[in-house]
Structures are given as C-alpha cells and as structure tokens.
Amino acid sequence: MVEHGMGTGAVGAGIDAIPVDRRAPLPPTDSVLARIRSQLTEFTGALQRVADQVLADPAGAARATIVELAERSGTSPATVTRFCRALGFEGYAGLRLGIAAETGRARSAGWSVDIGREIQPGDPLDRVLDQIMAADTRAMHDTAALLDLDEVARAAEAIAGADRVNIFGASGSALVGEEMQFSLHRIGVAAWAWSDVHEGLAGAALLRPGDVALGVSHSGQTRETIELLAEAGSHGATTVALTSFPRSELAELADIVLLTASQATTFRPDALSARHPQLVVLDLLYIAVAQRTHDRAHAAFQRTAQAVQGHKSAGRPT
Incomplete structure (x- = not known):
C-alpha cells in the first residue's frame, strides 16, 4: 500500500556512507x-x-x-x-x-498466532486484542530477523556526526518520522521532520555532505519520499531508507537500507501493520545514536528535564 500525503524530516551524518550493493543477498532470517x-x-x-x-x-x-x-x-x-x-x-x-x-x-x-482469521463484528474485545497482539508480535519478530544490525550501526554513526538530519515520509510514515525527530531533538541532534513536500524539498536542497536524510516508506514506492531522498542525496547527504521492500525504488537510491517486516491481516492493510516494526527499528537507531553521543545526550536529558520540571504536578510522574 502506497502512502499518500507528505510529512517528516531528516537525519544528519558525519561520515560518508558506502553505497550498498542491492544485488547482494539479503540478511539471513529464521523466518x-x-x-x-x-x-x-x-x-x-x-x-x-x-x-x-x-x-x-x-x-x-x-x-x-x-x-x-x-x-x-x-x-x-x-x-x-x-x-x-x-x-x-x-x-x-x-x-x-x-x-x-x-x-x-x-x-x-495455538490460535494466538493465527492472524489470518477475520475479526467479526460480534467478537469480544479480548479476542480482538489477541488478534492485534499476534499480528504485531509476529511482524516485530520478523523484523528482528530481517534487520541488518551493521546497517543500523552505519546509520547511527552517520546521524551521531551530522550537523543536520532531515526525515521524510508520507501519511502514516510521516507520523513515524515525527516520533524519530522528537527523540533525536531531545538528545541534541538537529533534526527536522517535514510535513509539506515543498518545505521538504527546500530542506533537502540545503543539506550538505555530512548531513543525513532519512526516508520512511513501507512500500518504498511513495513518489514524494523518493523525490525528497533523491534531492538530499544529490547534495551529498547520506541517505537512509526505512522500508519493507529491499528492491524498491527508495531502497535502490539509499546509501543505507533498514528493513522492516509487516504481518498482513484481513483487518489491517500492510502499511498500518508496518507501523510498529518501523517504530521498533527507529527506537533501536535512536538508542544507538544516544550511545555514540553519550555525554551530549546525558547533558541534554538533564537540561530538558529541568526545563519542563515546573509544568509537572508535584510528586506525580508524567
């Protein structure tokens, strides 16, 4: 399913990425x-x-x-x-x-992993919950099997050294990108998530070598995301693709490819079923960046926590 509507920013990198050979075999997976x-x-x-x-x-x-x-x-x-x-x-x-x-x-x-059954209007909520959990759990396990951790490490190194990070995505992928922008911003990484294709193109045109652009698309065929990542790459930025399809156009033009899996069901389209695996991969990438920028990230956590402390209820965590 191809997403519609533009959104989300990018990630910056401080190293030159080595182009990936798309003809190379996929990472091994147990699934x-x-x-x-x-x-x-x-x-x-x-x-x-x-x-x-x-x-x-x-x-x-x-x-x-x-x-x-x-x-x-x-x-x-x-x-x-x-x-x-x-x-x-x-x-x-x-x-x-x-x-x-x-x-x-x-x-x-047992039936908890049988995600091919349709959810009927009269089904109790406990069964619906089991169906949803089964689909998401399987998709995340499949993602863990497919994901190349060396590629994650390369992306983290690039972002940790970047002056600017732009994140691009459409529709649901835009929401995923905005989550990543917020996480990176909190540890002191200058990251933007663009919600408009024109603004995104302007942002991509200002990127330079050492910056990073991250494109998020389940299908890897979303025209706007492809255009934005290509624009960023043409200015020397390291390009990263987060997609479920390693032979897609988005993956083909990216320097670094992070793969996700989705568990197709009768009650949810592929693009939505890919949402949680996408968030898991970006959480992993965010933590890897924080590890590589530990002192800066630690100081940023302290400053941001202090800045919002006055808006928390006394004695109650938020």
Missing part, C-alpha cells in the same frame, strides 16, 4: 515466510505465482512435493527450484523444512 514477503516485488511471472501459493497456504506447501506445489501454483518443478534458490536454498528440501519448522511453531503456539 522463511518473512523472507518471501520481503522479496515479493522482486519476483515476477511464474516465481510470483509460487510465492503467492506458499504465502496463501504455508502448511500445505510444507506437506507438498515439488510436483504438487508446481501444479498448485500453475508452474513447473524447475520454476519451484529457481524460487528456492532465489531464497538462498539449494533445493526444495531446504524450503520445505524451513516452512515446516515455521508452521510447526505456529501450531504449537
């Missing part, structure tokens, strides 16, 4: 299904049909022979083999074992 979802935009034609079939019925794929999976997806055994190799498996046996292990864990955990 086969998360790996398939993250590469959906890369698959085309027959490979796409195999991916759709596996995601539609993972348990069935784990039980099926290579011929049966080929028939169900309307492809051939050779196509299934190519699909397995695209995911990093030597053959179909590895894919089957990976899916079987994953679906087996889900069965043993």
Whole structure:
C-alpha cells in the first residue's frame, strides 16, 4: 500500500556512507515466510505465482512435493527450484523444512498466532486484542530477523556526526518520522521532520555532505519520499531508507537500507501493520545514536528535564 500525503524530516551524518550493493543477498532470517514477503516485488511471472501459493497456504506447501506445489501454483518443478534458490536454498528440501519448522511453531503456539482469521463484528474485545497482539508480535519478530544490525550501526554513526538530519515520509510514515525527530531533538541532534513536500524539498536542497536524510516508506514506492531522498542525496547527504521492500525504488537510491517486516491481516492493510516494526527499528537507531553521543545526550536529558520540571504536578510522574 502506497502512502499518500507528505510529512517528516531528516537525519544528519558525519561520515560518508558506502553505497550498498542491492544485488547482494539479503540478511539471513529464521523466518522463511518473512523472507518471501520481503522479496515479493522482486519476483515476477511464474516465481510470483509460487510465492503467492506458499504465502496463501504455508502448511500445505510444507506437506507438498515439488510436483504438487508446481501444479498448485500453475508452474513447473524447475520454476519451484529457481524460487528456492532465489531464497538462498539449494533445493526444495531446504524450503520445505524451513516452512515446516515455521508452521510447526505456529501450531504449537495455538490460535494466538493465527492472524489470518477475520475479526467479526460480534467478537469480544479480548479476542480482538489477541488478534492485534499476534499480528504485531509476529511482524516485530520478523523484523528482528530481517534487520541488518551493521546497517543500523552505519546509520547511527552517520546521524551521531551530522550537523543536520532531515526525515521524510508520507501519511502514516510521516507520523513515524515525527516520533524519530522528537527523540533525536531531545538528545541534541538537529533534526527536522517535514510535513509539506515543498518545505521538504527546500530542506533537502540545503543539506550538505555530512548531513543525513532519512526516508520512511513501507512500500518504498511513495513518489514524494523518493523525490525528497533523491534531492538530499544529490547534495551529498547520506541517505537512509526505512522500508519493507529491499528492491524498491527508495531502497535502490539509499546509501543505507533498514528493513522492516509487516504481518498482513484481513483487518489491517500492510502499511498500518508496518507501523510498529518501523517504530521498533527507529527506537533501536535512536538508542544507538544516544550511545555514540553519550555525554551530549546525558547533558541534554538533564537540561530538558529541568526545563519542563515546573509544568509537572508535584510528586506525580508524567
């Protein structure tokens, strides 16, 4: 789902980022299904049909022979083999074992991880809560498996040394970016989150080498966010993409890519299901920046806490 409407600022960096080779293999992950979802935009034609079939019925794929999976997806055994190799498996046996292990864990955990059920109008709130928690928990676990911590460290180093940080995003991604801007601002990082595309372009045009621009987009295809990150990069800023799709246009133009996963459900679109994983990754990035700027961050915490102390109720935390 592509976000609409512009918003959110950027992040500054003090080191030159090394361009990422998008043809390199994805970081390893224990979740086969998360790996398939993250590469959906890369698959085309027959490979796409195999991916759709596996995601539609993972348990069935784990039980099926290579011929049966080929028939169900309307492809051939050779196509299934190519699909397995695209995911990093030597053959179909590895894919089957990976899916079987994953679906087996889900069965043993019970219905709490069964997020494919629709929520009915008459469902009690405790069941609705379990559905939401199951979806978010799975998405965050998948994100932890997909995330390249070396990339997080590179982004943190860049932001820690930056004079200016701009964060760009649209719709829900704008809200996520604003959370990051607030966190960075609190530890003394000069960060802006732009809510207007024209203002964002002006801000991007003023960036220089050593500054950082962070683009947030679940799909990686949001036109405004791509344009803003490209503008920032053209002026020498280190560009960081936070997205669920490593082969998206946003990821392709970024120096550093931070991956998130989303757990598709029948009650919430992908872009919304990616919100919490995005916040988790940015929380990790924020803490990594604070670690690298410990003395400055500690002093900033003390000053900001003292500044607002008079607006707190006596004896009660806020």
